[in-house]
Amino acid sequence: MLRSESLPTSPEPVANGLTQPTFRDLLLCMRDWLDVQRDEATASKLVRALVSESITLSANSKGGQPPEFDAQELTEACDMPEQEDYEASSTKVKNANLTRYLESRRSSVEAFFEGQGFSHALRLKKLSPGGRHRARWLLEDYSIESNDDAAEGQPDEQLVEVLSDPNNQQIKYEYAEAGLVKCSFIAKPLLGKGSFKIRSVRGLAFGGTILLPALCVLLLAGIGWLHLFVHRPLATSDLAFAVLAILISWVLAKAIRDGWWLLSDRIAPASELLVSWKEAPAQLESFRAGDERVIGLVRYTATCPECSAAVELRYGEGHERRRLFGCCVESPQEHVFTFDRVTRRGRRVR
Numbered sequence: 001m002l003r004s005e006s007l008p009t010s011p012e013p014v015a016n017g018l019t020q021p022t023f024r025d026l027l028l029c030m031r032d033w034l035d036v037q038r039d040e041a042t043a044s045k046l047v048r049a050l051v052s053e054s055i056t057l058s059a060n061s062k063g064g065q066p067p068e069f070d071a072q073e074l075t076e077a078c079d080m081p082e083q084e085d086y087e088a089s090s091t092k093v094k095n096a097n098l099t100r101y102l103e104s105r106r107s108s109v110e111a112f113f114e115g116q117g118f119s120h121a122l123r124l125k126k127l128s129p130g131g132r133h134r135a136r137w138l139l140e141d142y143s144i145e146s147n148d149d150a151a152e153g154q155p156d157e158q159l160v161e162v163l164s165d166p167n168n169q170q171i172k173y174e175y176a177e178a179g180l181v182k183c184s185f186i187a188k189p190l191l192g193k194g195s196f197k198i199r200s201v202r203g204l205a206f207g208g209t210i211l212l213p214a215l216c217v218l219l220l221a222g223i224g225w226l227h228l229f230v231h232r233p234l235a236t237s238d239l240a241f242a243v244l245a246i247l248i249s250w251v252l253a254k255a256i257r258d259g260w261w262l263l264s265d266r267i268a269p270a271s272e273l274l275v276s277w278k279e280a281p282a283q284l285e286s287f288r289a290g291d292e293r294v295i296g297l298v299r300y301t302a303t304c305p306e307c308s309a310a311v312e313l314r315y316g317e318g319h320e321r322r323r324l325f326g327c328c329v330e331s332p333q334e335h336v337f338t339f340d341r342v343t344r345r346g347r348r349v350r
């Protein structure tokens with residue numbers, strides 16, 4: 001759990017160039033910057049924990065080196081389920097792409113620090129000692145002005161490395177299998193512990209959710225057809241019926257289409273009604289378990305290599321409206337990746 005302490009909400013503004021801000025002032029400013037961020041990336045939670053823990057430790061020790069934390073200490077500070085296991089914590093922190101999170105928002109960070117009267121800002125540094133030693137993260141301060149000069153003459157080494165690496169234009173999807181994603185109480189009778197066999201009572205009920213709407217649409221079409229044989233002046237009720245029938249058919253057709261696409265494409269985004277409100281968007285997937293075909297509530301997610309926000313699956317537009325893409329939740333129209341459920345990899349589309 002995070003150690004909390006009462007701290008002033010905003011550091012005392014320091015006159016530019018006159019007083020050297022203390023490391024603690026910069027940490028408090030960084031915390032204020034994080035407080036005004038509205039994204040829900042895993043990276044932002046981990047950076048927030050790193051800042052909070054650094055503030056706590058810097059209060060106890062005067063001066064000296066900035067505090068360093070390994071992956072497990074960070075997941076522990078966030079109270080994440082991975083906190084018991086170092087390997088799982090390490091994967092979590094690696095996938096969250098902390099460095100990219102702050103790097104992609106550097107202009108925002110520097111503007112905020114300058115707005116608070118600081119000529120220095122904080123950036124993330126990773127120490128990788130290699131061998132059996134654990135990698136450690138820390139926040140280090142740098143001068144915004146000298147960094148600008150360096151950036152003009154010579155591009156930032158870290159940024160060049162990130163942009164030129166072809167792996168940064170590729171993403172790897174993480175998979176939460178059926179049973180790990182909680183369904184809503186409405187979907188509980190159908191999905192049970194997260195999946196059901198197609199050849200079962202539940203499978204029959206699922207088939208019903210496609211067949212019943214199909215029958216309703218047919219019935220409405222039948223009633224419309226019968227109206228052709230009624231010879232009387234057009235009434236307002238006829239028009240109202242026609243509009244209602246078209247609306248209901250349109251909604252039902254979407255339900256039929258989603259069910260059909262799930263069966264033929266093996267995967268479709270699950271409706272929000274099916275997923276617990278605490279969960280991130282999930283998908284329904286049809287897969288083979290032994291001799292049986294099963295439909296389960298699963299989740300494919302990734303971290304955007306551009307801004308470290310979460311990537312979720314959405315349908316494309318136009319002629320690709322049946323194809324699933326990985327879209328970054330912070331910039332869904334710009335940070336777009338392909339999705340392949342077999343290889344669980346994607347490459348940048350735009």
Ligand SMILES: [Zn+2]
Nearest residue numbers: 304307328335
């Ligand atoms: Zn992004």
